[in-house]
Amino acid sequence: MDITQAEAGEKIEALAGLLSDLFSEDKALNIQRFGTFSTRKVEPRKGYSPVLGKHVIFPPKKVLDFNPSDILKEKVKNINI
Amino acid sequence: MMEKLNTTDLINAIAEKTGSTKTDAEFLVKNVIELIEESLEKESSVKVKGLGTFKLKRVASRIGRNLQTGEEVEIPPHNKVTFTPEKELKELVNKEYEFLTYKEVEEEKPVASAPPEEKKEEPETEKPLESKSDPVKPEDNKEPNLPPPVPPPPEEEYDDVESSRRGYHWIIPVAVIIIAILAVVFYFRACQDRSDDAKTPPEEEQVISPVEEPVDTLAPEEPVVDEPEEILEPEPRPMPVTPEEDLLYVLEPGNYLYQLAGKFYGDSLFWVLIYRENADKIDDPEEVTEGSRLVIPKLEGTRYNLSRQDSMNLSEGYRMLYEYYMIREDLRTSNFYYGMVRYMPR
Numbered sequence: 001m002d003i004t005q006a007e008a009g010e011k012i013e014a015l016a017g018l019l020s021d022l023f024s025e026d027k028a029l030n031i032q033r034f035g036t037f038s039t040r041k042v043e044p045r046k047g048y049s050p051v052l053g054k055h056v057i058f059p060p061k062k063v064l065d066f067n068p069s070d071i072l073k074e075k076v077k078n079i080n081i
Numbered sequence: 082m083m084e085k086l087n088t089t090d091l092i093n094a095i096a097e098k099t100g101s102t103k104t105d106a107e108f109l110v111k112n113v114i115e116l117i118e119e120s121l122e123k124e125s126s127v128k129v130k131g132l133g134t135f136k137l138k139r140v141a142s143r144i145g146r147n148l149q150t151g152e153e154v155e156i157p158p159h160n161k162v163t164f165t166p167e168k169e170l171k172e173l174v175n176k177e178y179e180f181l182t183y184k185e186v187e188e189e190k191p192v193a194s195a196p197p198e199e200k201k202e203e204p205e206t207e208k209p210l211e212s213k214s215d216p217v218k219p220e221d222n223k224e225p226n227l228p229p230p231v232p233p234p235p236e237e238e239y240d241d242v243e244s245s246r247r248g249y250h251w252i253i254p255v256a257v258i259i260i261a262i263l264a265v266v267f268y269f270r271a272c273q274d275r276s277d278d279a280k281t282p283p284e285e286e287q288v289i290s291p292v293e294e295p296v297d298t299l300a301p302e303e304p305v306v307d308e309p310e311e312i313l314e315p316e317p318r319p320m321p322v323t324p325e326e327d328l329l330y331v332l333e334p335g336n337y338l339y340q341l342a343g344k345f346y347g348d349s350l351f352w353v354l355i356y357r358e359n360a361d362k363i364d365d366p367e368e369v370t371e372g373s374r375l376v377i378p379k380l381e382g383t384r385y386n387l388s389r390q391d392s393m394n395l396s397e398g399y400r401m402l403y404e405y406y407m408i409r410e411d412l413r414t415s416n417f418y419y420g421m422v423r424y425m426p427r
Contacts, residue, residue, distance in 0.1 A: 011109055014099055016131025022094075024173045028085040034114045035162070038083065039174055046186060048337050048367050050352065050402075051413035059181030064174045066135075066164030072118065077159045081125045081137055 023064055035068040121162065133166035168410070327358075328377040332369055345377050347384050353398030353420065354378055360401055387424075395424035 003011075019037070022029055028038035044060045068076075086094075088110065095106035117135060120127035125137040142158040172179065330341065338356055343349035356366050358378045363369055382388035387395070399420035406414040 011099075012113060012129070013131050015095065015109060015113060016129060018091075018095060018098060019132060020170050020173055022086065023170065024176060026083060028083050029091060030085060030087050031091065031110070031114060032088045034118070036085075037164075038085075048339070049183060049413070050339060050367065051416045052183065052185075053339070053349070055186040056183040057186055058183060059178060061178050061181075062175045064133075064164075064166045064170065066162070068162040072162060075118065076121060076137055076162060079122055079125065079137065079160055081139055081160060 026062075033069055033071045035066055035072055038065050038067070039063065040065050125160075131167065131170070133164055133170060136163050136165070137161070138163050327379050330375050330377050332371045332373045332375060334371045336369065336371065338363075338366060338369060341375070341377065346380065350420075351384075351395070353402055353417075354380075354394055357394060357398035357401055366402065366405065389426050392424045392426045396421050396426070399424065 019029065023037065023039055026039055028036060030036045039062050042061050042063055045058050046055065047058055048054070049056045092103055092106045092110055095101070095109065096103045099106070113129075117127050117129065121135055121137060126134065127136075128134045137160045140159055140161050143156050144153050145156045146152070147154055166174070328345070338352035339349040341355055342352035345351075346354070352366075355375060355377060356363060359373075359375045362373055362375065369375075378394070380387070381390050399417045403414060403417035403421055406417060
C-alpha cells in the first residue's frame with residue numbers, strides 16, 4: 001500500500017480514535033500476538049494527602065491497562081535498553 | 082461482564098468506520114502493531130499519538146518460588162512492557178467518575194486534627210525571627226548565662242503572629258511591651274538558680290522515647306492556638322521533642338511520616354526531612370510500611386530558627402517530592418514546588 005506520510009498519520013489517528021471510543025465504552029481489546037487492552041475500576045481508598053494535610057478518601061476511578069502477550073514479552077525480554 | 086473484542090472485530094470496526102476494505106484495515110492494524118513492536122525493540126520506547134506511550138522497563142533479578150515444588154528459583158533480569166495512556170485517553174476512560182473529588186475522613190485518631198492547624202502555621206514559621214526577636218536577642222548577647230530562659234519567648238512571639246492573622250492587631254504592641262518587660266526583668270534579675278531550674282524541663286522531654294503514643298504529638302501543638310493571656314505565664318511550655326542527634330525509628334502500624342514529624346519536630350510539615358533522609362526506603366510517601374527503620378535527622382537549628390543547612394535539607398526534600406509527584410502527574414505537584422522555593426537558602 002503506497003500512501004503519503006500525511007495519509008499514514010491520518011490513518012493512525014483514526015485507529016487511535018477508534019480505540020479510544022472502544023475503551024471509553026468499557027470494551028476490552030485483544031490484539032493477537034501483541035497484547036490486551038482492558039479497563040479496570042480502582043475502588044475508592046483511604047489515604048493521606050500531604051498537601052491537604054488530611055486523611056481523605058480517594059474517589060474510585062477507571063484506568064486503562066495494557067497486558068502484553070506472551071509473545072511480545074518473550075521478544076523484548078533480553079534486549080539491551 | 083466486559084465485552085472483549087479480538088483482532089477481527091477491530092478490523093471490521095475500522096473497515097466500517099473508514100469505509101475502506103477489510104484487507105486495507107487489516108493491513109493498517111498489522112503495520113501499526115508491527116511498527117510499535119519494532120520501535121520498542123530498537124528505541125525501547127514509542128509514543129502513539131492519541132493512545133499513549135509504550136516503554137520497556139528493566140526488571141532486576143530477584144528470587145521467586147516455583148509454585149508447584151516450592152523451591153526457590155532465581156528470576157533473571159529482564160525487560161517488561163509498560164503502557165501509559167495519554168492524558169486525554171485517561172480522562173476519557175475515567176469519564177464516569179471524573180466529577181468525584183477527595184472526600185475528607187472523620188478520623189478516629191486524634192492526630193488527624195493536627196495537620197489543619199499546621200496548614201495555617203506554614204507561612205509564618207519564619208516571620209517571628211524578622212519581626213520581634215530584637216527585644217530578646219540583645220539581652221542574650223550580654224548574658225551568656227541566660228540561654229535557658231530564652232526558649233519560651235520564640236513561642237510567645239509565635240502566638241502573636243498567629244493571632245494577628247486573625248485580626249487582633251492590638252495584641253502586637255501589647256505583646257512587644259510584655260516581652261520587653263520580661264526581657265528587662267530577666268536581665269536584671271538573672272540568677273543562676275532560676276536559669277538552672279528552667280533548664281531542666283526541656284532536657285527531660287528530650288529523653289522521651291519514640292515508642293510513645295502518637296497522641297503526644299498534639300501536646301506541642303495546642304499552645305500555639307492558645308489565647309494570648311497565656312503569654313504572661315513565664316513557665317516554659319511543653320516544647321516539641323527535638324532529636325538531639327539522628328534517631329533510628331522503627332515504624333509502628335498506622336504511623337505516617339507527618340505524624341513522626343509532628344512528634345519529633347513539632348511541625349508535621351517537616352515530614353519532607355524524614356522523606357529526604359529515607360527516600361531509598363520509602364516507595365510511597367503516603368503509605369509507609371510498618372516495621373521500616375527510618376532515620377529521623379536532627380535539626381541543626383530549631384523549628385523557628387532553621388540553620389542554613391536545615392533550610393537546604395527542607396528544600397531538597399520538597400524537591401524530591403516534587404519530582405515524585407510530577408512523574409505521577411499529581412495535582413499536588415505545585416505545592417511541593419512552592420515548598421522547595423520557600424526553603425531555598427538565599
